[in-house]
Amino acid sequence: xxxxxxxxxxxxxxxxxxxxxxxxxxxxxxxxxxxxxxxxxxxxxxxxxxxxxxxxxxxxxxxxxxxxxxxxxxxxxxxxxxxxxxxxxxxxxxxxxxxxxxxxxxxxxxxxxxxxxxxxxxxxxxxxxxxxxxxxxxxxxxxxxxxxxxxxxxxxxxxxxxxxxxxxxxxxxxxxxxxxxxxxxxxxxxxxxxxxxxxxxxxxxxxxxxxxxxxxxxxxxxxxxxxxxxxxxxxxxxxxxxxxxxxxxxxxxxxxxxxxxxxxxxxxxxxxxxxxxxxxxxxxxxxxxxxxxxxxxxxxxxxxx
Amino acid sequence: xxxxxxxxxxxxxxxxxxxxxxxxxxxxxxxxxxxxxxxxxxxxxxxxxxxxxxxxxxxxxxxxxxxxxxxxxxxxxxxxxxxxxxxxxxxxxxxxxxxxxxxxxxxxxxxxxxxxxxxxxxxxxxxxxxxxxxxxxxxxxxxxxxxxxxxxxxxxxxxxxxxxxxxxxxxxxxxxxxxxxxxxxxxxxxxxxxxxxxxxxxxxxxxxxxxxxxxxxxxxxxxxxxxxxxxxxxxxxxxxxxxxxxxxxxxxxxxxxxxxxxxxxxxxxxxxxxxxxxxxxxxxxxxxxxxxxxxxxxxxxxxxxxxxxxxxxxxxxxxxxxxxxxxxxxxxxxxxxxxxxxxxxxxxxxxxxxxxxxxxxxxxxxxxxxxxxxxxxxxxx
Numbered sequence: 001x002x003x004x005x006x007x008x009x010x011x012x013x014x015x016x017x018x019x020x021x022x023x024x025x026x027x028x029x030x031x032x033x034x035x036x037x038x039x040x041x042x043x044x045x046x047x048x049x050x051x052x053x054x055x056x057x058x059x060x061x062x063x064x065x066x067x068x069x070x071x072x073x074x075x076x077x078x079x080x081x082x083x084x085x086x087x088x089x090x091x092x093x094x095x096x097x098x099x100x101x102x103x104x105x106x107x108x109x110x111x112x113x114x115x116x117x118x119x120x121x122x123x124x125x126x127x128x129x130x131x132x133x134x135x136x137x138x139x140x141x142x143x144x145x146x147x148x149x150x151x152x153x154x155x156x157x158x159x160x161x162x163x164x165x166x167x168x169x170x171x172x173x174x175x176x177x178x179x180x181x182x183x184x185x186x187x188x189x190x191x192x193x194x195x196x197x198x199x200x201x202x203x204x205x206x207x208x209x210x211x212x213x214x215x216x217x218x219x220x221x222x223x224x225x226x227x228x229x230x231x232x233x234x235x236x237x238x239x240x241x242x243x244x245x246x247x248x249x250x251x252x253x254x255x256x257x258x259x260x261x262x263x264x265x266x267x268x269x270x271x272x273x274x275x276x277x278x279x280x281x282x283x284x285x286x287x288x289x290x291x292x293x294x295x296x297x298x299x300x301x302x303x304x305x
Numbered sequence: 306x307x308x309x310x311x312x313x314x315x316x317x318x319x320x321x322x323x324x325x326x327x328x329x330x331x332x333x334x335x336x337x338x339x340x341x342x343x344x345x346x347x348x349x350x351x352x353x354x355x356x357x358x359x360x361x362x363x364x365x366x367x368x369x370x371x372x373x374x375x376x377x378x379x380x381x382x383x384x385x386x387x388x389x390x391x392x393x394x395x396x397x398x399x400x401x402x403x404x405x406x407x408x409x410x411x412x413x414x415x416x417x418x419x420x421x422x423x424x425x426x427x428x429x430x431x432x433x434x435x436x437x438x439x440x441x442x443x444x445x446x447x448x449x450x451x452x453x454x455x456x457x458x459x460x461x462x463x464x465x466x467x468x469x470x471x472x473x474x475x476x477x478x479x480x481x482x483x484x485x486x487x488x489x490x491x492x493x494x495x496x497x498x499x500x501x502x503x504x505x506x507x508x509x510x511x512x513x514x515x516x517x518x519x520x521x522x523x524x525x526x527x528x529x530x531x532x533x534x535x536x537x538x539x540x541x542x543x544x545x546x547x548x549x550x551x552x553x554x555x556x557x558x559x560x561x562x563x564x565x566x567x568x569x570x571x572x573x574x575x576x577x578x579x580x581x582x583x584x585x586x587x588x589x590x591x592x593x594x595x596x597x598x599x600x601x602x603x604x605x606x607x608x609x610x611x612x613x614x615x616x617x618x619x620x621x622x623x624x625x626x627x628x629x630x631x632x633x634x635x636x637x638x639x640x641x642x643x644x645x646x647x648x649x650x651x652x653x654x655x656x657x658x659x660x661x662x663x664x665x666x667x668x669x670x671x672x673x674x675x676x677x678x679x680x681x682x683x684x685x686x
Contacts, residue, residue: 007519014512021509130345132533134570141572143544152544155511224508226533230343234506269512270519275475275502 006148011266017155019262020162021224024217025232026239026246026254027169028210034249035186035206038106041113042092043239044232045120046211049088050081050218051227052128055135057081070138078161078219085215086208092116093207098200124229137223158220165216166255169209173251182206186249241285247295256296331370332628332638334621335392335422337378337385337403337413343505344380344531347405347428347613350564354610354617355402357596357603362621366628371621378404382412389413393420399635400425402620405613407431407478414439422635423642425623427616430478430529430562432485435662441635443642443661445619445652447583449478451666452560453485455581456527459671461493464556464579466524468496470517472538473529475502482529482560498523507534510541518545523555532567535559539574549577550674561669564611568678578674584612584652585672585682596651612652619650 025047032040057080062073096116100108142153173179184192185202193199218232225231242261246253261281268280288295336355338348355373362371374396378385385404392398393416401417404410405428417424418439426434426444430452435444460466469490473479479502487497498520501513517523526548528535543551550557550573559580568575586597586609596618600610610618626648627641647654647665658664671683 003519007515010515011512014509014515017511018509125341125345130341130349132346134536136572140540150544150546221508224537226343226508226531226537228343228346228533233343234508237506266512266515270516273501274507274513275504277507278504 007270010149011270012263013149013151013155015263015266016259017151017158017262018265019259020159021217021221022235022238022242022262023255023258024158024162024165024213024220025235026242026258027166027251028213028217029239030243030246030249030251030254031169031206031210031213033243034251035182036109036203037249038110039113040210041110042117042120043210043214044236045117045124046085046088046214047218047221047232047235048124048229049120050085050215051135051222051225051231052124052133052218053084053215054078054081054219054222055133055227059135074137074139078216081219081222082212082216085218086212088215089208089211090204092211093204097207098204101200101203121229128229130228133227135222135225135227140223154223161216161220165213169213169251178202178205238281241281245285245288245296247297250295250297253295253297260296330368330633331372332366332400332624332633333396333398334371334373334624335389335396335398335401335403336373336375337388337392337401337409338375339380339405339409340375340377342379342381344406347380348375348377350611350613351402351405351427351617353600353604354614354619355621357600357614358618358621358625360603361599362625366625367631369628369633371625371628374398378409378413380404380406380409382408385409385413386416389416393417393422398422399633400624400638402427402617405429406476407434407481408476410434411477414442417441423638425620425642427620428613430560431481433477433481435660439661441639443657445623445650445655445663446616447561447666447669448662449481449485451662451669452581453482453527454489455666455669455671456486456558456560457489457493457495459579460490460525460527460558461495464525464558466495466556468498468521468523469525469527470498470520470523470555471500471527471529472513473500473502473527474531474534475504478562479529483527486527503530503534505531505534508537510534510538511544513538514541514545514547517542517547523547526555526557528557528559529562532563532570535563535567536571539571539578543574548574550574561612564613565609565680566611568674568680572678573676575674575678576676579671579683581669582612582672582680583666583669584610584615585668585670585680586610587680587682588668590649590651590668592649593651615651619652619655622650623648623655 029043054077058073058077062068062076096112097109100112137154139153139157143150181197182202185199189199242257243254246257265277268277338351339345340348376388376392378388400423402425407429410426410429411433418441424442428446430449432449471483473483542548547553548555548557557578561583627638630641632638632641642657646656653668654665655663656665672680673683675681
């Protein structure tokens with residue numbers, strides 16, 4: 001393989017890995033928007049909660065209490081973070097979002113997401129303090145080398161888990177009764193209600209799934225992020241950009257946009273400079289808004305989620 | 306009766322005067338530090354250092370109490386500006402310690418100088434802070450030039466480096482440190498293959514490591530970023546087999562930014578990392594060992610103080626020294642600071658130059674991360 005070819009393959013792999021991390025964060029955002037037409041400003045904090053849950057599950061519980069090896073401990077921590085995300089989503093929906101939705105106000109639930117964000121951030125600050133934690137995945141220590149191309153076992157794990165999660169979510173939405181009902185609510189909430197579908201339950205389910213995805217994303221991002229109560233904030237702006245580029249509420253668009261942004265970032269670092277990453281991504285975002293405001297995948301409400 | 310009234314009145318006046326004098330005999334110290342946001346770990350460590358020093362000085366200095374008020378400046382120019390304005394308005398400090406981040410420190414410097422209140426900086430790097438002609442600004446943290454110059458000396462003189470890739474965060478501090486390395490390194494015949502900057506929101510450094518690997522033979526990688534990013538960067542460079550910690554040949558070299566404990570966080574990727582330190586908890590000077598002992602007694606035996614703890618602790622010691630020499634307000638503190646000569650604190654012997662910058666770097670020395678992740682102090686200066 002020539003130098004240039006090896007470099008292109010390497011940066012493409014780096015980009016796909018980074019893109020998968022972004023997709024995992026952005027999927028929950030787009031799912032909530034697709035069903036509720038609502039932006040969740042607390043999503044970054046669910047990611048951070050997931051990262052902290054994974055950290056404590058892996059470093060304190062799995063290895064020290066259960067005596068599991070590091071690798072098994074980390075895998076278990078991903079499940080714990082996903083579960084914690086789901087439970088937190090369920091609790092916050094029941095305590096905050098559902099009562100506000102019942103009042104029929106569109107604005108209050110949106111503002112409530114900001115309140116939840118501040119609450120979660122400060123609760124984590126009080127619990128864990130501001131000094132960054134060091135969360136190392138045992139998979140990050142293993143480097144796989146094929147010729148001149150390398151990647152860590154962690155990046156392979158991230159790609160595999162992302163693919164599996166996307167596949168599972170797709171299958172759930174396409175082939176299960178609940179998934180079909182959820183799509184019906186996304187298409188037309190009122191008509192779905194007239195057909196006997198319990199909107200409140202399905203909206204709650206959407207928030208739980210999105211929060212679980214955020215928790216899982218936190219577990220995968222934990223070993224990448226500088227883990228502090230503000231960790232999620234560093235990826236959420238990019239995730240919002242991806243959701244807009246992909247087409248707000250459109251899952252396929254979000255996946256394509258996430259991978260695309262990851263690859264663009266990797267090649268921007270190589271040829272333009274890492275200091276220009278945000279510039280390039282947000283120029284792309286603005287170009288999309290001007291040229292194709294519906295996003296990469298044209299918005300067809302019935303096809304979303 | 307008349308006499309008794311007069312006596313009572315006289316006593317009342319005397320008590321009131323005494324109370325008034327007692328209340329006045331206070332030196333008010335404002336502290337503008339990041340308590341929220343990603344830089345809040347600075348604030349936590351600063352507060353630990355300050356609280357320890359205040360505890361040791363609780364009986365007062367020269368008849369004066371040291372009174373401290375903390376404000377959250379969040380490493381942000383806007384929040385720091387608001388915090389300092391609020392402090393000036395309500396607390397009326399004689400001196401303000403802060404900020405840690407260069408951008409925020411630069412934002413508050415003109416405000417404090419206009420108000421003729423001393424600014425004592427303990428953690429910012431940017432040259433502009435003491436190069437802008439502020440008469441009330443003092444700094445005990447080595448500036449970008451003071452930190453970068455020894456790195457160039459070692460890179461060229463000891464490591465015999467011909468090529469370098471500079472890595473730095475895109476801030477006033479990072480830019481100044483990078484510039485401070487680049488110019489003299491090139492002037493001495495070295496070649497900078499790339500000057501790579503990045504935002505504080507960058508988490509994954511694999512693409513940057515890949516780019517560096519494609520640049521050919523790199524001898525040294527001067528790196529200027531906060532600890533969290535440095536850990537990830539070192540790990541990515543090791544994974545790409547660029548640095549010694551990953552089996553490569555390049556040596557990562559760094560500045561005082563990195564606190565004690567970085568090596569354990571970065572793991573084997575940090576092996577061979579060479580950097581300068583201003584505060585070394587293993588240093589034999591009595592003031593250092595007393596500080597380490599007191600710090601552990603207060604915060605736990607397993608807790609080793611970092612340079613951030615030490616700088617904040619020193620700030621209070623320096624103010625106390627000024628008060629001991631008769632200072633009691635902003636003007637007299639400024640005058641006392643200007644006359645300081647080799648005042649010994651944990652991070653060195655403080656003598657401010659005409660611009661308010663600490664000028665004695667005799668305690669700054671190099672350390673190298675060993676295979677067991679401990680420090681080895683090197684004699685390079």
